[in-house]
Amino acid sequence: MTIQTKISRSPKASKQTFVYSRRRRGVRISAQHVARIEKRDHLFNAKQERHMIPYRRLVLWTSVSALLLILMARAEAQTITLEQLMSSPFPSELIASKRGDKVAWVFYSQGKRNIFVAEAPALAARQLTHHDLEDGQDVTQIVFSANGNTIAYVRGGNKNQNGEVANPTSDTAGAKQEVWTVDVRSGRMTRIAEGNSPLFSPNSDEVEYLRDGHIWGAPVAGGKERKLFEARGAVNSPEWSPDGSELAFSSARGDHSFIAIYNPRSNHLRFLSPTVDRDIAPRWSPDGKRIAFIRLPNVSDTFSMDHERLQPWSIQVVDASSGNGKEIWHSGNTDNDSFALYVGARRLGPHLFDLIRRRSINGVDAGRF
Structure with missing residues (x-):
């Protein structure tokens, strides 16, 4: 049963009594009883305050942590540049030699595309080609020769409807889609001819490729091409x-x-x-x-x-x-x-x-x- 009380001083202060209202009925109580009630209420409030301290600390710690994270994120965001985002490295075009003792791939880094190779048993990666200009030209369609000593690849994109290859840097020499070879041991690069879709002859001494609807062939080390x-x-x-x-x-x-x-x-x-x-x-x-x-x-x-x-x-x-x-x-x-x-x-x-x-x-x- 809930009891609502209202305590007020008696008009006659000399009697040191208080009016205690209960269910709309007035009851006079002594000052000592009032003091005990006030002490009980004070102790109850103090106990509540002690229970709230851990929760208040948790809220404060969470707020401060969130503020610090926001400030740190803003600081890190200010240190990342557009150039860093655009030059994020990634590999592609992973292939393996016929014997399975070598793997090669195209690695894109800082706007440059080059071929890397790793050989068994160490399989330590090393850069094979050195196209050091950031000219926006793709390196694709890499393929090993049968003996695993040479890699052929295509540099440059496909032609558009007007027969033009993308030239992002507006190079005055123009842009072409070309077949290249690179020696796996020495890293010697050789430009073969314009074309795409390279493959090697069975004895690995010639690289074939497509151009203008025909298949052509040329020596791996470079030389005069021929139509098959x-x-x-x-x-x-x-x-x-x-x-x-x-x-x-x-x-x-x-x-x-x-x-x-x-x-x-x-x-x-x-x-x-x-x-x-x-x-x-x-x-x-x-x-x-x-x-x-x-x-x-x-x-x-x-x-x-x-x-x-x-x-x-x-x-x-x-x-x-x-x-x-x-x-x-x-x-x-x-x-x-x-x-x-x-x-x-x-x-x-x-x-x-x-x-x-x-x-x-x-x-x-x-x-x-």
Whole structure:
């Protein structure tokens, strides 16, 4: 039961009594009793104050810490410059040699792109190329020779619709997309020629590359270039057979493309399972007897503002000698199955036979393939 009280001095001070109000009824009490009540209230308030001290200290400590963190963050923010942010280093284009005893990558630091290499067993990283000017030119498409002694790479970006390569520094000499080689041991860099998509010949003494829809070759140490062959269409995705006797590639011809094989000894071209579809990204089987590639069926170019063109695709495996083969897997017909949305040829192509061997494409049974 709650008792509300009101204490006031009696009009007759000589009696030293107080009026105690309880439930609207007045009761007179002595001064000693009032003193005891006041002492009890004082002790209660003091006890409350003692309990509040730790909480007040915690609030004060938290406020001071937050203020210090804000001041420190502002001080650190003032020490970071835009130049430091723009020159943040990062690696890319990681590759390994055929024997697995070397790894190489492109390292971007302070606006400069250079190739680094590490060799077993120490695997200590060291800078291989020395492109020391901050000219904004990319270094991409690095590849080891078969013997692991040379690395080929592309310096400069792709051409735009006007046939121009990006020139961020407005260099009066212009900018070009060029193939370079670098000796892994000495670090000697050699400019080969304009082009892209480098690969090495089977004996590692020549580097091949693409330019203007043709495939060219030049000595690794530099020298006169030569066109490997003349053929209709644009050459894409070239790859030597495991024994180095033949070169497979995709021949693009506008709305369709073929998978072709070039034999240097006979200087002859042959086409594998040609259709009116677009066949891309050929890859040799480890034994060199079969070729896997991606087939993109021809579809009408019907676009809308809110829907991209659906592009089904399939994986084909053909006999490299006879050209006969079959489809071993195909995509669905929904938006999520479209080739452009699902995966690109550059990513999937090198792993076609790995996927087939592991039978990991939607549980497909690749059988003897």
